Amino acid sequence: MTDQNRSSDPDREKRKIKSAKKMKEIMTEYYIEAKTAEQTGKKVAWITSGGPVEPLIAMDVIPVYPENHGAMIGASKMGVDLCEKAEQMGYSRDLCSYAMADIACAPINGGPIGGLPRPDMLVCCNNICGTVLKWYEVQARYFNVPLFILDTPICHTGFSKEAKEYVKRQLAEYFEFLEENTGRKFDFDRLEEVGKLSLEGQKMWQAVLDTTLNKPSPMSAFDAFIHLALIVTLRGTQSTVDYYKMLLDEMTERVKNGISAVPNERYRLLWDNIPIWFKTRWLSDKFASLDACLVADTYTSSWSGMMTYIDEHNFMDSLAETYTRIYLNIGVDEMAQNVLKMIDKYDVNGVVLHSNRSCKPYSLGQYDTQRIIQEKAGLPTLMIEADIVDERNFSESQIETRIDAFMEVVASR
Amino acid sequence: MITVGIDIGSITAKAAILDERQLKGTFIQGTGYDAKTAAASAFQKVLDVSGYEKQQVDFVVATGYGRKSVAFADKAITEISCHAAGAHFVNAEVRSVIDIGGQDSKAMVISPQGKVLDFAMNDKCAAGTGRFLEVMARALEVDLELLGEISLKSNAPATISSLCTVFAESEVISLIAKGEKRENIVAGIHASIGARVVAMAGRLGLKAPLMMTGGVAKNVGLVRMLEKNIGMPVEISEHAQVLGAIGAALIAQQH
Ligand code: SF4
Numbered sequence: 233m234t235d236q237n238r239s240s241d242p243d244r245e246k247r248k249i250k251s252a253k254k255m256k257e258i259m260t261e262y263y264i265e266a267k268t269a270e271q272t273g274k275k276v277a278w279i280t281s282g283g284p285v286e287p288l289i290a291m292d293v294i295p296v297y298p299e300n301h302g303a304m305i306g307a308s309k310m311g312v313d314l315c316e317k318a319e320q321m322g323y324s325r326d327l328c329s330y331a332m333a334d335i336a337c338a339p340i341n342g343g344p345i346g347g348l349p350r351p352d353m354l355v356c357c358n359n360i361c362g363t364v365l366k367w368y369e370v371q372a373r374y375f376n377v378p379l380f381i382l383d384t385p386i387c388h389t390g391f392s393k394e395a396k397e398y399v400k401r402q403l404a405e406y407f408e409f410l411e412e413n414t415g416r417k418f419d420f421d422r423l424e425e426v427g428k429l430s431l432e433g434q435k436m437w438q439a440v441l442d443t444t445l446n447k448p449s450p451m452s453a454f455d456a457f458i459h460l461a462l463i464v465t466l467r468g469t470q471s472t473v474d475y476y477k478m479l480l481d482e483m484t485e486r487v488k489n490g491i492s493a494v495p496n497e498r499y500r501l502l503w504d505n506i507p508i509w510f511k512t513r514w515l516s517d518k519f520a521s522l523d524a525c526l527v528a529d530t531y532t533s534s535w536s537g538m539m540t541y542i543d544e545h546n547f548m549d550s551l552a553e554t555y556t557r558i559y560l561n562i563g564v565d566e567m568a569q570n571v572l573k574m575i576d577k578y579d580v581n582g583v584v585l586h587s588n589r590s591c592k593p594y595s596l597g598q599y600d601t602q603r604i605i606q607e608k609a610g611l612p613t614l615m616i617e618a619d620i621v622d623e624r625n626f627s628e629s630q631i632e633t634r635i636d637a638f639m640e641v642v643a644s645r
Numbered sequence: 646m647i648t649v650g651i652d653i654g655s656i657t658a659k660a661a662i663l664d665e666r667q668l669k670g671t672f673i674q675g676t677g678y679d680a681k682t683a684a685a686s687a688f689q690k691v692l693d694v695s696g697y698e699k700q701q702v703d704f705v706v707a708t709g710y711g712r713k714s715v716a717f718a719d720k721a722i723t724e725i726s727c728h729a730a731g732a733h734f735v736n737a738e739v740r741s742v743i744d745i746g747g748q749d750s751k752a753m754v755i756s757p758q759g760k761v762l763d764f765a766m767n768d769k770c771a772a773g774t775g776r777f778l779e780v781m782a783r784a785l786e787v788d789l790e791l792l793g794e795i796s797l798k799s800n801a802p803a804t805i806s807s808l809c810t811v812f813a814e815s816e817v818i819s820l821i822a823k824g825e826k827r828e829n830i831v832a833g834i835h836a837s838i839g840a841r842v843v844a845m846a847g848r849l850g851l852k853a854p855l856m857m858t859g860g861v862a863k864n865v866g867l868v869r870m871l872e873k874n875i876g877m878p879v880e881i882s883e884h885a886q887v888l889g890a891i892g893a894a895l896i897a898q899q900h
Contacts, residue, residue, distance in 0.1 A: 612763065
């Protein structure tokens, strides 16, 4: 099907989410602002997706996310070329393809937006993985800018007082780092305001995600993958809160009018791990053609999972716990418990797990998670071996057979 | 009701015809370059061997990698469900099935009704598949069909440690150069596939009785190796290679 008759397909048109246009505008404006920061005297900081961004917003520093860049590269199918470039630069194919693609982009201003805005500083939090440490060191050397590393110990079980103290002390250093690099005193009052907005944004985002509790669901995880952009990049701002309010209204309206994401939703599925960015359209069409809607996922919900630990009245004090106990920094058992809760909550018929070649922390425990799901929930599961950006790790006909077979199992239950 | 199952694999195309639950005929040929032509020809040939006319056929189910290219089929079902149905047809007691195909190997656990409860497939590469065996047979200059018999003579299987088909092939070549006995190399190759398949199937928790389907089931050496690795007897049907097609024809009977 060509793009042309896609957009003229009235059924597709009806199911299209209208707010998306507004989000595109916000994102474009944001990237323009970041790209022209030098002229406006603003500072740009690159930050990891799980890093504490609120202090940056409070200090008027524009946050830029190399991982979001990675996702864009994947979605625009530029991943293979850039990964190959990184290999030529001497990086191993076993590295995370977000890192490979981003590192390869920097010297050539490559990728879909002609390279990321140049950073004035880098903020790296290892609560998501260890890859980011080396990735940010490479970029700090390349751009010759200061790097701040926030080390968050893994919380296999619980969260100790010592861990909290350890992270809090580093956060204090983080504030100093920002003072040094902006030449301004850290604004603690403003941080509390930003914290409130961040929490509100997360609540709104979760409310949007929860509209999929409706049967049929007004949106799918594939929609969430797109609309996620703001809670990742601009959480802590008013425009994010406003946008999700608008999106929530649209979803509520869709429920009222019986507009579903998938034309004949018969099966509801849960997705685990980061999207296969270069194949989201294909996967979305594939599942829809089998009357299956991916109603929830562990990935997009992790940006609201943080709110559990936020203290609205003392944001700064709760920052340490909030950013240490995020989804990828907890034990496999707790992750599996989370999956079981979601299975129950969203009432799904099966679970699709993306074994993501790039992301070890996300994929490592998946066979255990799979076993736990089968034992505790008795649901069929499907493991798809693929990648977020590097298409060389995707075999369409094999994956199609797995999906078909999985759906035959789901349907026969 | 007359139904036909067509199984288009990456190496061979198979067809089976059923009248209710009576098997009326089967046919096997190479898939060759064009899956469409192979499907049409296997369809015609299975009609010829069973003495039916096209117009008598009520429903056709296609399966296997080329299932979507069989334009005349009424429905496409994956080989996972079809092999399960086929195995259940020849022995209703069977609870687990292993199928080593040309491009991939799969294991499934099935219900007393022959439905797939759970399945696993090898990951993207060719390790542990029929294609792996084919490449090795060529490196050893042995007829694919003879691998099984040859390996039974071995008393000290060689070690093939590479999972990658290309690397394993060079391992085989260097074993040949070192003068390792052919039967030991073949047995080593079977052990390597066996280990792969067991690693995949192990996650499922296979239940006895276990049946192996697909063309590779004709390889006795590999079957013995699997029995040893899995620790349970492996049943083989005389129809092993066409069980996917038979299963497809059976599923067609439900329409
Ligand atoms: S390894 Fe995983 S968490 Fe780390 S950057 Fe890559 S995708 Fe993100």
